[in-house]
Amino acid sequence: MAIKVRVVERPERTFATQIYLLEVWRGLAITFRHLFVNLFRHSMKALGVKGFLPGAVTIQYPEDPAVLGKRARTRHRLLKRDDGAPRCTACLLCETICPAKCIRITAENAPDVTVEKRAKTFDIDLGMCVFCGYCVEACPVDAIHMDANEVELSSYSRKDMIWNMPELLGDVPKLPSQVGRAVDPLKP
Amino acid sequence: MTFAIPLNDVLFTTAKVLFAVVGVGLNIAGFLGWVERKQSAVLQDRIGANRASIFGIKILGLFHPIADAIKMLTKEDFVPKGAMKPLHGLAPMISLGCAMFCLAALPYGGTVVVAGRLYDLQPIALPMGVPLVLATLAFGVHGVVMAGYASGSNYGLLGALRGAAQMIAYEVCLASALAGLLFIYGTLDFSEAVLWQVTHGVWGIVVQPLAFILFLTAGAAVTKRTPFDLPEGESEIVGYHVEYSGMKFGMFLMTDFFESIVICGVITALFLGGWSIPGLDLPSMGPLGGFLMVNSFIVKMLLLLFLLMQLRWTLPRFRFDQLLDLGWKNLLPLSLLNFLATAWVVYLWR
Numbered sequence: 001m002a003i004k005v006r007v008v009e010r011p012e013r014t015f016a017t018q019i020y021l022l023e024v025w026r027g028l029a030i031t032f033r034h035l036f037v038n039l040f041r042h043s044m045k046a047l048g049v050k051g052f053l054p055g056a057v058t059i060q061y062p063e064d065p066a067v068l069g070k071r072a073r074t075r076h077r078l079l080k081r082d083d084g085a086p087r088c089t090a091c092l093l094c095e096t097i098c099p100a101k102c103i104r105i106t107a108e109n110a111p112d113v114t115v116e117k118r119a120k121t122f123d124i125d126l127g128m129c130v131f132c133g134y135c136v137e138a139c140p141v142d143a144i145h146m147d148a149n150e151v152e153l154s155s156y157s158r159k160d161m162i163w164n165m166p167e168l169l170g171d172v173p174k175l176p177s178q179v180g181r182a183v184d185p186l187k188p
Numbered sequence: 189m190t191f192a193i194p195l196n197d198v199l200f201t202t203a204k205v206l207f208a209v210v211g212v213g214l215n216i217a218g219f220l221g222w223v224e225r226k227q228s229a230v231l232q233d234r235i236g237a238n239r240a241s242i243f244g245i246k247i248l249g250l251f252h253p254i255a256d257a258i259k260m261l262t263k264e265d266f267v268p269k270g271a272m273k274p275l276h277g278l279a280p281m282i283s284l285g286c287a288m289f290c291l292a293a294l295p296y297g298g299t300v301v302v303a304g305r306l307y308d309l310q311p312i313a314l315p316m317g318v319p320l321v322l323a324t325l326a327f328g329v330h331g332v333v334m335a336g337y338a339s340g341s342n343y344g345l346l347g348a349l350r351g352a353a354q355m356i357a358y359e360v361c362l363a364s365a366l367a368g369l370l371f372i373y374g375t376l377d378f379s380e381a382v383l384w385q386v387t388h389g390v391w392g393i394v395v396q397p398l399a400f401i402l403f404l405t406a407g408a409a410v411t412k413r414t415p416f417d418l419p420e421g422e423s424e425i426v427g428y429h430v431e432y433s434g435m436k437f438g439m440f441l442m443t444d445f446f447e448s449i450v451i452c453g454v455i456t457a458l459f460l461g462g463w464s465i466p467g468l469d470l471p472s473m474g475p476l477g478g479f480l481m482v483n484s485f486i487v488k489m490l491l492l493l494f495l496l497m498q499l500r501w502t503l504p505r506f507r508f509d510q511l512l513d514l515g516w517k518n519l520l521p522l523s524l525l526n527f528l529a530t531a532w533v534v535y536l537w538r
Contacts, residue, residue, distance in 0.1 A: 035231040058235040
């Protein structure tokens with residue numbers, strides 16, 4: 001494809017722009033148009049008249065669900081093979097490439113000789129994860145995805161930010177640990 | 189000095205001043221806090237603050253100014269170690285006090301006859317009203333300078349210096365823009381200026397359109413709000429009130445609103461016919477006339493505030509050299525030329 005060169009004309013400083021009043025007026029025209037159009041749309045919505053665009057683009061998040069893009073990188077998910085075993089072969093590529101060093105894997109011998117190795121533990125510290133998606137790119141066996149569509153990941157302790165393998169596989173629901181939960185550091 | 193003023197007059201004057209400062213000033217300033225949020229939100233396709241509620245009632249976020257006030261009153265009133273404590277405390281009082289005083293000198297109404305007695309609806313009626321208001325507004329810059337100087341912070345001092353340079357530049361324009369108009373009116377009294385517009389049946393904005401634009405620009409600069417908010421300069425230096433917290437900071441915020449109200453009040457009185465409504469002879473209508481006067485004045489003032497608020501959310505901040513150029517090299521010569529031309533025309537006319 002040929003490179004297109006688009007010459008942007010430098011705006012000329014005419015007398016009309018220099019006295020600035022005209023430009024102020026043009027700016028005001030834009031903001032006033034937005035103001036009155038949006039006010040009209042808001043009042044139409046308040047009156048219950050259908051057929052107008054919404055007056056604001058705001059998503060009132062905690063009440064309305066968050067709108068995620070199709071390719072949004074959300075919480076990690078470990079995938080399983082057809083026989084139900086985790087796909088992960090504990091090759092440690094994801095742990096190696098992770099720039100935030102938030103993945104911790106320990107390996108063990110797999111009973112399946114074609115796989116040789118499997119993960120004994122697979123922890124992701126979401127408190128440290130930067131959601132770059134490198135682990136997904138690096139995985140040679142397509143064992144890890146970032147498509148759990150879950151973004152509300154906060155917890156009351158750093159420890160609770162660590163997800164272990166059953167939780168990432170979806171076998172066990174993530175529950176807050178009882179230790180360290182809502183502990184007031186000021187109380188003895 | 190005589191003390192032969194009837195008690196009625198003292199009570200009435202007190203009531204008027206209270207109405208001006210509390211009824212008009214504090215209410216509109218609180219309301220402006222809401223308008224600022226909502227107007228900016230709507231014109232930027234947003235919703236704006238809508239969460240503060242009392243027993244689940246929200247009314248489009250109207251309770252947010254109350255939440256603000258509670259927050260500011262209950263926050264820690266922090267004075268930094270290097271600050272000069274008396275000056276640090278005095279600065280917001282000077283700023284807000286000056287703006288409040290100006291509010292009491294505005295002509296909310298003319299004179300009305302109620303039950304055979306003549307009542308003047310201007311809280312502080314003085315023959316030197318216009319220069320008094322301008323001088324008091326200019327005095328408010330002492331609060332800004334004092335705040336920056338007494339905080340013991342370089343950023344505060346920078347903001348204060350900017351504030352001083354800006355206020356001096358634009359106070360000059362403010363006064364000189366009015367010169368031509370006051371020359372035509374032949375008075376320095378607000379109520380007589382309004383009466384001139386009523387008797388001649390023409391508003392000051394028609395007589396002196398250039399002066400209106402100059403005064404509006406200089407007035408917007410004096411209120412230290414966004415196109416001219418260099419003393420604050422939120423995104424570069426936090427400005428002269430960087431070391432203030434709690435209600436003292438709130439007082440500086442309120443000063444900006446109060447000064448906007450004062451500027452809009454002065455413009456209303458001198459350029460937009462003050463309390464007059466075209467086609468109605470308000471002074472002869474008794475109590476109803478007085479009621480309409482005050483309301484007409486406040487409605488005109490609110491419309492101007494709406495325009496200033498829109499300007500504030502439309503224009504980006506000036507650079508400092510541009511700001512001073514605009515003040516000294518453009519507004520001041522233009523306003524002086526305007527005054528000379530006016531004097532010439534009036535001389536030829538007579």
